[in-house]
Amino acid sequence: MTKNFRDSLNERLRDPEFRAEWDALEPEFQIAKAMLDGRSARNLTQKELAEITGITQSDISKLENGNANPSLRTLERLAAGLGMRIRLEFVPA
Numbered sequence: 001m002t003k004n005f006r007d008s009l010n011e012r013l014r015d016p017e018f019r020a021e022w023d024a025l026e027p028e029f030q031i032a033k034a035m036l037d038g039r040s041a042r043n044l045t046q047k048e049l050a051e052i053t054g055i056t057q058s059d060i061s062k063l064e065n066g067n068a069n070p071s072l073r074t075l076e077r078l079a080a081g082l083g084m085r086i087r088l089e090f091v092p093a
Contacts, residue, residue: 029066039082072086
């Protein structure tokens with residue numbers, strides 16, 4: 001029987017060290033997903049979003065790949081370029 005990604009991930013998440021690292025990366029995953037979903041909904045390429053926001057295409061790529069830590073100002077520019085706004089909330093740990 002072969003494992004799919006979700007099965008493998010669930011198995012790895014049982015390891016406390018792996019789980020802690022996964023949880024620490026959750027905000028980056030959420031940013032990347034929001035950007036990808038927003039671009040998809042507007043049928044925009046990274047280049048087109050870069051032209052709208054003034055953020056370089058390479059920086060947009062880094063954000064979507066989880067390889068950058070954007071400022072709130074950058075996130076606001078991206079949201080505006082996607083015709084959206086940011087909603088930030090604190091939730092119980």
